[in-house]
Amino acid sequence: MITLLDYGAGNVRSVVNSIGKLGxxxxxxxxxxxxxxxxxxxxxxxxxxxxxxxxxxxxxYVAPLKEYLAQNRPFLGICLGMQALLEGSEESPGVPGLGYxxxxxxRFQVELAVPHIGWNGILPRQESILFxxxxxxxxxxFVHSFYIDPEDETVVLTRTDYGQNFxxxxxxxxxxxxQFHPEKSGDTGLAVLKNFIENRxxxxxxxxxxxxxxxxxxxxxxxxxxxxxxxxLVVTKGDQYDVREEGEVRNLGAPVELAQRYxxxxxxxxxxxxxxxxxxxxxKDMPMLEVLKRTSENVFVPLxxxxxxxxxxxxxxxxxxxxxxxSEYFRSGADKVSIGSDxxxxxLAYLKSGQKTGASPIETIxxxxxxxxxxxxxxxxxxxxxxxxxxxxxxxxxAFPGPNGEKYCWYECTVKGGREGAPIDAITLSQxxxxxxxxxxxxxxxxxxxxxSGFDIELISAVKKAVTIPVIASSGAGExxxxxxxxxxxxxxxxxxxxxxxxxxxxIEAVKEHLGTSVEIRK
Numbered sequence: 001m002i003t004l005l006d007y008g009a010g011n012v013r014s015v016v017n018s019i020g021k022l023g024x025x026x027x028x029x030x031x032x033x034x035x036x037x038x039x040x041x042x043x044x045x046x047x048x049x050x051x052x053x054x055x056x057x058x059x060x061y062v063a064p065l066k067e068y069l070a071q072n073r074p075f076l077g078i079c080l081g082m083q084a085l086l087e088g089s090e091e092s093p094g095v096p097g098l099g100y101x102x103x104x105x106x107r108f109q110v111e112l113a114v115p116h117i118g119w120n121g122i123l124p125r126q127e128s129i130l131f132x133x134x135x136x137x138x139x140x141x142f143v144h145s146f147y148i149d150p151e152d153e154t155v156v157l158t159r160t161d162y163g164q165n166f167x168x169x170x171x172x173x174x175x176x177x178x179q180f181h182p183e184k185s186g187d188t189g190l191a192v193l194k195n196f197i198e199n200r201x202x203x204x205x206x207x208x209x210x211x212x213x214x215x216x217x218x219x220x221x222x223x224x225x226x227x228x229x230x231x232x233l234v235v236t237k238g239d240q241y242d243v244r245e246e247g248e249v250r251n252l253g254a255p256v257e258l259a260q261r262y263x264x265x266x267x268x269x270x271x272x273x274x275x276x277x278x279x280x281x282x283x284k285d286m287p288m289l290e291v292l293k294r295t296s297e298n299v300f301v302p303l304x305x306x307x308x309x310x311x312x313x314x315x316x317x318x319x320x321x322x323x324x325x326x327s328e329y330f331r332s333g334a335d336k337v338s339i340g341s342d343x344x345x346x347x348l349a350y351l352k353s354g355q356k357t358g359a360s361p362i363e364t365i366x367x368x369x370x371x372x373x374x375x376x377x378x379x380x381x382x383x384x385x386x387x388x389x390x391x392x393x394x395x396x397x398x399a400f401p402g403p404n405g406e407k408y409c410w411y412e413c414t415v416k417g418g419r420e421g422a423p424i425d426a427i428t429l430s431q432x433x434x435x436x437x438x439x440x441x442x443x444x445x446x447x448x449x450x451x452x453s454g455f456d457i458e459l460i461s462a463v464k465k466a467v468t469i470p471v472i473a474s475s476g477a478g479e480x481x482x483x484x485x486x487x488x489x490x491x492x493x494x495x496x497x498x499x500x501x502x503x504x505x506x507x508i509e510a511v512k513e514h515l516g517t518s519v520e521i522r523k
Contacts, residue, residue, distance in 0.1 A: 002197060003038035005029045005065075005081075007055045010046030010369060013333045015078070017297050018183040022194050035064040040197060041073070044183070045080025047370045049105060049146070050092025052080055062098065069100045072173040076196050079144060082170065082177025086148055101170060103150035110163025112215075113470040115145040115372040115439050118493060119268060119522040120168075121213030122158040122180070124206035128171055129199040130157075130178075130192050136207035138188045139216055139522045140180035141302060142168070143335075143372045145439075147179065161213045184302050184335065186263075216522040217487050218494035219511055220269045220472060221262040221501050225255050225288065235502060256294045262501065263299040265508040268522055270299065271442075271496065273338065273377070274307030289332045296333030305329045306338025306377055306442075310361055322361030323368060330369065337365065338442060340377040341415035344422045347432040351424070356436060366437030371469070374440070376433045379418050380411035380426035380459065381446040393425040396462050411445075411459055418446050426459065427466045434467050441467060442496070445475040450499065452478025455486040464490050472496050480506060480514035487519050 002019050004026050006012045016026050019042075029035055043065075045052055056062050069075060069085075077085055086097045089105035097105075108114045119139040124131065147166040150156065157176065160168035169178045176196065182189035223235045235255050259270050272295075274288050292305060309329075312320045326337045339361055346360040356363060366374045384402030388395040393410040401407055411426035430441050443463055445456040455476045464471045470493040473486045477497040486495050500506040515521050 001025050001027050001039060003027045003029060003034060003041045005035065005041060005043040005061070007045070007052060007059065007061070009052065009055070009330075010044070010373070011296075011303075011330050011333060011335050012044055013293070013331065014183045014296050014300065014335070015042065015044045017333075018190060018193055018300060019197070021190060021298070021300075022197060024197055029061070032060040032064045035061060035068055038068070039074070040076075041068060042076045042078070042196075043081035043084070044078040044181075045082075045084060046373065047080060047368055048091060049080065049083060049089035049097070050095040051368060052084060053092070053095050053097065056084075066098055066100070069098065069175055072175065074196070075175045076193075077175075077177035078183070079179060079181060082179060083146065083148055085170065085175070085177055086150065089146060091146055100175065101148075101150050101155055101172060102152060103148060105146045106149050107146050108163065108166075112163040113468060113493060115143060115370075115469065116162045116215070117143045117372060117440060117470050118218050119185075119216040120160050120162065120180075121210060122160055122168055122206075123210070123213060124158050124208060125156045126154075126171060127203035127205045128157055128176070129201065129203050130169075130176065130195045131204050131206035132195045132199055132201070133191055134188075134206050137210065139185075140178075140182070140189060140192075141184040142180050143302070144179060145371060148177075162215060165212075184300060186300050189300060214520045215493070216268070216520050217515065218268040218472075219266075219483070219508055219515075219521070220271055220494055220496040221259075221267040221508065222271045222273060222474070222496050222498040223255050223258055223502075224273050224498060225291065226274065255291045258502065259295045259299055259303075262508060263301060266512055266522075267301060267508055268494070269302045269304065270295070271304040271306070271338070274305065289328065292329065292333040302335040303333055304336040304338055304375055305334040306340060306375070309337045309339050309365075310342040321364065323364040326361070326365045326369070326373075330373070336373050336375050336440070338375040338377045339438075340379060343376045343378075343433050343438075344413050344415050344424060344429060346436065347429050348422065348424055350432055350436065351428075360436060362433055362436040362438055366439065371437050371439030374438045375442050375472075376430065376438045376440070377442045377444065378426050378429055378463075379414045379444050379446060381414060381418070381421075382409050382456075382459075383412045384409045394427040394462075394466075396458060398458055400458075411462075414446065427462055430463050430467050430471075434469050438469065440470045440472065442472045443474055448476030451476055452500065454478065454482040455490075455495070457486065457489050460486060460490045460492060464492055470494070477506070480511050483511050483515060484518060487515070
């Protein structure tokens, strides 16, 4: 029996499913005594350090946790669960951690995008039960803006490179912490969890096959999900956002089965975009919650869900905040939520007032779950102008002149599935939402959608240069060479595709095989 400490933040379902996949049962902590009764304790954490510690204190968990650790009993802290072992964090000054390891948690100050999101390697520094069966070249999934800085080098288990060499795992006796997420690291992560749960053998050294680690470029499979005219939930794909063909919604498969296929084929992440028109309260859309739950049972890479992440009043008059809606998605298996049209409205309000309200979906969700949990889905279209002075927006010079020979353009953001334009450009929207707490930009392009002509390199380059958070390139991929082009010309962290994967026109394996000769990938 494995005891799991769930303090109410983030996607704990994936950890439970991972343990179940390994054939073990999970007991959830519901009282302080459950912590002291545990044989092996796993503590996954995401979000804000201060919020986490306050909840642990309120529930009476801090004292038994300290006692459990002092007894040197088997413990695995994941991500924020590892950071809790330190004395404090720059993220929440004045809030004490558990203090089991002397040192503090610091924010990345690097030239690379922050959060550090994606698949990276580890460099072992001591023997561990976790290393059984590892070859040394494996990559694990990271998603964090802060890293631990312990005073005692002897507790360092692994290090990783991301603009600097940081501590990515610690081990002190039977107490282990990992910055990476084993439950989101595919078969390799499951092997690490299995070693912690089952291995009673002597600690083993890990093979070292590299002197430094490199972040892999991510290949993301996107599934646009909606109900067809018969009420069935299907994966569809639009042509410049039109999902109908001969009057019927295109049906490219069942979402759970397709997600499983992409996981088996090597997708680094999977994104569900619920493109249903939400006339009703989104949490009534139980099939979508069920899709997440069922997918997370066998798919152990990050899952993103978009659609309906906003404040609602249901038919009974009960008000639901975007944070509450997002929480239901997280509890159902999502790791991130994607916000589209409402991000545009929030950004416009911010530009008008010049003030953060603290109440927008971007701000409230990132405050509780961390910026890495909030993705902004940008849906722009190109608008040509003769001169940068013609519009009050950020304009770029284009190598592809307009119909009247225009040499400049700006990218108008749209709402309501691309049906309406908004008076804000894609660059400004990305910058404003980053200020409000977003951790990643999913950059679409209506002009490129469904064309198979390649990504809009000009748009992607402009946005990538304007923000310091990771950017996902989307729309237009039609062949493997397009992925190489977007990574080499824009330096984005990931690239997303949908239709070409659904129809098997370009398999994920073919993309990775092609990239493997010139771009760092997860194999």
